[in-house]
Amino acid sequence: MKITPVNHNKKQFLALLLLGDEQESMIDCYLERGTLYVLQDPEVRAVCVVTDEGDGVLEIKNIAVSPEFQHQGYGRRLIAFIENAYQTFYHILRVGTGDSPLTLPFYERCGFREVRRIPGFFTEHYDHPIIEAGKQLVDMVILEKDF
Numbered sequence: 349m350k351i352t353p354v355n356h357n358k359k360q361f362l363a364l365l366l367l368g369d370e371q372e373s374m375i376d377c378y379l380e381r382g383t384l385y386v387l388q389d390p391e392v393r394a395v396c397v398v399t400d401e402g403d404g405v406l407e408i409k410n411i412a413v414s415p416e417f418q419h420q421g422y423g424r425r426l427i428a429f430i431e432n433a434y435q436t437f438y439h440i441l442r443v444g445t446g447d448s449p450l451t452l453p454f455y456e457r458c459g460f461r462e463v464r465r466i467p468g469f470f471t472e473h474y475d476h477p478i479i480e481a482g483k484q485l486v487d488m489v490i491l492e493k494d495f
């Protein structure tokens with residue numbers, strides 16, 4: 349298994365990125381300024397995008413594992429890789445996600461804790477309803493963990 353940064357033609361991974369964030373115009377807001385990592389084992393299995401948010405905060409903007417390879421530890425390995433790679437330079441790792449049973453337990457198992465919510469984020473910023481586990485996402489849940 350290897351995890352490597354991708355600097356060119358990041359959109360070749362759009363199908364996976366859309367699993368983590370289903371509106372392409374939202375992905376366009378962070379893909380170029382962010383650092384994209386691809387996990388291969390040996391084929392591409394997962395992606396992750398992180399951005400520098402200033403004040404020692406690194407944010408996970410997108411993380412996605414191919415559906416057939418979910419729940420096999422790849423997501424956790426990507427988080428561990430990010431923590432290891434950035435621990436010298438950052439003190440908080442942040443992620444924003446929907447109030448969904450498909451994602452919140454994953455982040456909590458990886459040691460993140462909810463710090464606040466952004467009311468109406470998904471209904472205001474997305475051009476269509478985002479449905480997860482049969483429920484429309486409304487607020488964004490912000491979770492953080494210390495490096």
Ligand SMILES: CC(C)(COP(=O)(O)OP(=O)(O)OC[C@H]1O[C@@H](n2cnc3c(N)ncnc32)[C@H](O)[C@@H]1OP(=O)(O)O)[C@@H](O)C(=O)NCCC(=O)NCCS
Nearest residue numbers: 367368412413418419420421422423424445450453454457
């Ligand atoms: C969310 C996602 C990235 C998790 O990656 P993954 O490789 O499936 O997760 P892992 O196998 O590494 O799981 C790590 C831990 O989280 C737990 N977990 C993962 N998904 C879970 C879920 N839906 N419910 C409960 N626990 C979950 C696992 O049981 C595991 O816990 P353990 O180590 O104590 O056994 C992946 O499922 C995914 O790509 N989903 C679709 C895209 C998406 O929603 N991305 C997040 C956008 S915010």
